[in-house]
Amino acid sequence: MVLYKPGQSTRYPSDPVKDGIRFHFLGGGDEVGNVGCIIEDNTGTRLLIDYGLAPTRPPRYPDQSPPITDAIITHSHIDHIGMVPWLTQFNNVKFHGTSLTAAVSEIMWRDTYKVSRIEGYPLAWDKRDLEYALESWITHEYGEWFEVGFWKCRLHQAGHMPGAAMIEIKTPTRTILWSGDLDTRDSPNTYGAKPIDCDILCLEATYGGKEHPNRSEEESRFVASVKEIVQRGGVALVPAFASGRGQDILRILHRDAPHLNVHYDGMGTRLTKKWFDNPQHIRDPETLNKVWKWTKKVSSKSDRKKALQADVIVTTSGMLDGGPALWYLNRLRNDLANGILLTGYQAENSGGRKLLNEGKISIFGNITQIDLKVSQFQLSNHAGHSDLCNFAKKCNPKDMILFHASEESRNVIFSEMREEITIHLPVNGTSIQVNS
Numbered sequence: 001m002v003l004y005k006p007g008q009s010t011r012y013p014s015d016p017v018k019d020g021i022r023f024h025f026l027g028g029g030d031e032v033g034n035v036g037c038i039i040e041d042n043t044g045t046r047l048l049i050d051y052g053l054a055p056t057r058p059p060r061y062p063d064q065s066p067p068i069t070d071a072i073i074t075h076s077h078i079d080h081i082g083m084v085p086w087l088t089q090f091n092n093v094k095f096h097g098t099s100l101t102a103a104v105s106e107i108m109w110r111d112t113y114k115v116s117r118i119e120g121y122p123l124a125w126d127k128r129d130l131e132y133a134l135e136s137w138i139t140h141e142y143g144e145w146f147e148v149g150f151w152k153c154r155l156h157q158a159g160h161m162p163g164a165a166m167i168e169i170k171t172p173t174r175t176i177l178w179s180g181d182l183d184t185r186d187s188p189n190t191y192g193a194k195p196i197d198c199d200i201l202c203l204e205a206t207y208g209g210k211e212h213p214n215r216s217e218e219e220s221r222f223v224a225s226v227k228e229i230v231q232r233g234g235v236a237l238v239p240a241f242a243s244g245r246g247q248d249i250l251r252i253l254h255r256d257a258p259h260l261n262v263h264y265d266g267m268g269t270r271l272t273k274k275w276f277d278n279p280q281h282i283r284d285p286e287t288l289n290k291v292w293k294w295t296k297k298v299s300s301k302s303d304r305k306k307a308l309q310a311d312v313i314v315t316t317s318g319m320l321d322g323g324p325a326l327w328y329l330n331r332l333r334n335d336l337a338n339g340i341l342l343t344g345y346q347a348e349n350s351g352g353r354k355l356l357n358e359g360k361i362s363i364f365g366n367i368t369q370i371d372l373k374v375s376q377f378q379l380s381n382h383a384g385h386s387d388l389c390n391f392a393k394k395c396n397p398k399d400m401i402l403f404h405a406s407e408e409s410r411n412v413i414f415s416e417m418r419e420e421i422t423i424h425l426p427v428n429g430t431s432i433q434v435n436s
């Protein structure tokens with residue numbers, strides 16, 4: 001696969017914006033993840049928001065970005081940040097984000113590079129681009145105004161994970177709010193997002209039409225399930241994402257079951273250290289500090305063997321597509337006292353989805369039958385349907401662009417809110433014009 005021959009694959013229109021504001025989705029318009037959106041107006045100011053990839057096999061990438069001088073990155077999940085190093089081909093490009101997003105980006109990019117080498121999938125950027133990208137960050141605190149061309153921008157807490165940001169953009173004519181990945185609820189490591197008054201709201205609609213179970217009840221159900229496994233003499237294996245979910249799980253277990261012996265393995269162990277360097281982004285960092293001391297971190301092969309005697313192992317990957325989780329599963333699978341607790345959505349074609357649907361999973365290339373009990377918990381860090389709609393109403397926009405969602409999810413919000421707000425449903429590779 002040849003990717004991104006410069007100047008050949010962009011579908012960005014070549015004509016300047018005459019009136020209003022143009023939103024052009026390179027990716028993430030009519031899909032979840034893989035986000036990239038160009039915003040431009042008639043002042044000639046052009047901004048890219050996020051530039052991710054979808055970590056499927058093979059990975060999917062957004063369309064090629066037209067030349068830019070500035071990109072704002074909402075958070076460090078791979079579907080929002082994975083392609084950012086490619087942008088360094090534009091001279092002196094600047095990446096704006098919170099200090100925590102910038103700090104975590106290095107771990108995410110190095111891991112993406114490593115995985116692409118192991119799996120043999122092409123990546124459009126190389127190690128040199130990665131090093132340039134690390135030098136291209138300009139970090140901002142929440143609430144601090146900065147300029148991009150003729151616009152003023154500032155970041156606000158998005159509640160999705162520590163350091164995640166919404167973006168408020170003031171153009172000469174309009175105020176835009178870009179939600180990023182959003183959660184209005186408080187979660188163990190971060191506080192929920194608050195609405196911001198705006199003219200145009202770009203809202204992620206991942207959970208449009210779907211409600212979450214009550215968060216604290218779901219946390220209790222999770223802890224009860226862990227205790228049940230431990231009481232019957234088993235080990236609870238908890239696959240969890242490195243950025244956010246894993247640390248949430250540790251805090252929940254420390255709060256509700258401090259007597260348990262909990263081991264933590266995978267990329268999250270390195271990533272959490274970046275959290276400690278940026279405590280202003282963490283809800284109650286002192287408690288996280290206590291949790292960290294209580295957690296047994298796995299950093300060697302012998303630690304990993306010891307972890308097999310633990311009560312709970314929290315590790316990556318969250319969808320059982322790789323990482324230490326598969327190593328543990330391979331060793332724990334023969335003792336039926338053990339159990340697997342999935343802590344979130346399992347994507348189509350992921351290991352976790354195959355395990356749920358077929359009771360089988362690929363471990364080091366072998367399709368393996370798993371007889372352990374598998375449970376799933378909805379500990380998502382995206383707002384559910386009602387929270388999304390309430391948030392949108394309180395932002396009081398005239399126009400709303402729904403992105404980062406399936407067609408079904410967007411349609412539910414569209415039919416519910418179309419009478420109050422003009423709603424746009426972007427399609428990747430095409431532009432939406434919002435006029436003054």
Ligand SMILES: [Zn+2]
Nearest residue numbers: 075077160181
């Ligand atoms: Zn995210």
